[in-house]
Amino acid sequence: MGLGTTCIRGGYAPGNGEPRQVPIIQSTTFRYETSEYMGKLFDLEAEGYFYSRLQNPTCDLVAAKIAALEGGTAAMLTSSGQAANFFAVFNIASAGDHIVASNSIYGGTFNLFSVTMAKMGIEFTFVSPTSTREELDAAFKPNTKAVFGETIANPALTVLDISMFAEAAHAHGVPLIVDNTFPTPVNCRPIEWGADIVTHSTTKYMDGHSAAVGGCIVDSGKFDWMAHADKFPGLCTPDESYHGVVYAERFGIEGAFITKATAQLMRDFGAISSPQSAYLLNLGLESLHVRVARHCANAQAIAEHLAAHPRVSWVSYPGLEGDPFYELAQKYLPNGTCGVISFGFEGGREAAERFMKSLKVAHIATHVADAATCCLHPASSTHRQLSDEELIAAGIPGDMVRFSVGLEDVDDLIADIDQALEA
Ligand SMILES: *Cc1c(COP(=O)(O)O)cnc(C)c1O
Numbered sequence: 001m002g003l004g005t006t007c008i009r010g011g012y013a014p015g016n017g018e019p020r021q022v023p024i025i026q027s028t029t030f031r032y033e034t035s036e037y038m039g040k041l042f043d044l045e046a047e048g049y050f051y052s053r054l055q056n057p058t059c060d061l062v063a064a065k066i067a068a069l070e071g072g073t074a075a076m077l078t079s080s081g082q083a084a085n086f087f088a089v090f091n092i093a094s095a096g097d098h099i100v101a102s103n104s105i106y107g108g109t110f111n112l113f114s115v116t117m118a119k120m121g122i123e124f125t126f127v128s129p130t131s132t133r134e135e136l137d138a139a140f141k142p143n144t145k146a147v148f149g150e151t152i153a154n155p156a157l158t159v160l161d162i163s164m165f166a167e168a169a170h171a172h173g174v175p176l177i178v179d180n181t182f183p184t185p186v187n188c189r190p191i192e193w194g195a196d197i198v199t200h201s202t203t204k205y206m207d208g209h210s211a212a213v214g215g216c217i218v219d220s221g222k223f224d225w226m227a228h229a230d231k232f233p234g235l236c237t238p239d240e241s242y243h244g245v246v247y248a249e250r251f252g253i254e255g256a257f258i259t260k261a262t263a264q265l266m267r268d269f270g271a272i273s274s275p276q277s278a279y280l281l282n283l284g285l286e287s288l289h290v291r292v293a294r295h296c297a298n299a300q301a302i303a304e305h306l307a308a309h310p311r312v313s314w315v316s317y318p319g320l321e322g323d324p325f326y327e328l329a330q331k332y333l334p335n336g337t338c339g340v341i342s343f344g345f346e347g348g349r350e351a352a353e354r355f356m357k358s359l360k361v362a363h364i365a366t367h368v369a370d371a372a373t374c375c376l377h378p379a380s381s382t383h384r385q386l387s388d389e390e391l392i393a394a395g396i397p398g399d400m401v402r403f404s405v406g407l408e409d410v411d412d413l414i415a416d417i418d419q420a421l422e423a
Pocket residue numbers: 080081082083085106108109150153154179181182200201202203204213214215
């Protein structure tokens with residue numbers, strides 16, 4: 001099946017007389033005839049649902065669609081993108097371990113890694129997404145357990161050289177985890193370029209309507225844990241909390257990662273999607289291929305318009321010829337990049353604030369990747385605690401506006417931008 005067909009048909013195939021739409025199984029628990037059978041479920045010897053803190057049928061149908069879209073073998077939904085990235089890393093790293101991560105990542109992920117997971121005893125080395133292979137190799141340690149990056153970083157809009165990062169990770173016997181939130185599998189499928197685990201904030205384009213916070217983890221089913229058993233004891237030695245199951249043996253290369261994340265992390269942290277949210281996410285997925293193409297076409301037209309405008313001093317968009325990441329975008333995202341653009345003004349910070357105030361169509365919101373165009377002035381909102389010097393050091397100059405292009409008529413958006421630039 002093509003990607004568009006999978007957006008609509010993946011994961012769920014109703015039988016004769018069954019509902020066309022994914023049913024919302026709004027139940028915390030599931031009934032069984034014998035406690036012997038339930039015992040098998042608890043030992044992971046039989047398949048079935050028992051409690052919606054670990055797994056729910058609605059969530060699993062939607063996860064299966066996302067696994068098919070990414071070309072993976074197994075997937076799980078989580079309550080948010082933050083939970084997805086936390087689980088993806090914590091499933092294979094614990095106190096005393098080390099991770100190599102791109103420094104060009106979502107601010108929430110950077111905080112999760114550098115503050116909260118650091119407190120848990122996991123050490124991170126942050127590298128530039130433009131690192132050479134030699135610089136990457138130098139970041140590994142004997143206790144490194146994974147490499148992490150974002151296909152297109154939010155908000156820096158850098159593009160990850162996925163193949164190069166994957167080759168480096170594999171040369172050191174560890175998987176590459178890629179957060180593919182901004183491109184979605186419509187524009188890039190990181191597994192085809194060597195990524196082993198793919199994560200999403202489904203809150204963004206996958207949902208696409210500002211309706212439900214959510215996340216997803218997809219396993220490529222390609223990383224051979226047993227070949228590096230010394231590095232991954234959690235997958236390759238018995239789990240005493242499940243009567244000694246060895247995930248990599250029992251569930252194989254295709255199933256071990258997601259089964260362990262469900263059985264241990266979802267059991268203990270409970271960061272599960274609600275079935276209602278999974279249903280809303282699925283509605284978004286049904287039109288993902290159509291929406292992403294329109295987001296990108298609108299953003300391309302606006303980026304070109306901004307680049308030619310005398311009051312705009314700089315534009316960052318990987319789909320724009322001359323952008324430092326244009327070549328990598330052509331390689332990994334030939335059909336389009338994303339709908340988010342950042343740009344700055346001749347008049348600096350003050351002009352940025354006046355521009356935002358003057359917009360009539362675009363909403364001011366911290367969100368991105370919504371059907372409705374929205375924009376943010378980080379220096380006066382999300383990053384307002386930083387001084388001008390600190391803003392520049394963080395790659396967020398005071399005049400920067402992050403503009404998330406929606407699905408409205410592009411002529412209306414350009415007219416709105418033009419009158420705000422005039423103001
Ligand atoms: C928003 C975002 C996240 C966090 O996702 P939430 O759903 O807000 O928890 C992670 N990664 C990227 C790239 C994001 O844009």
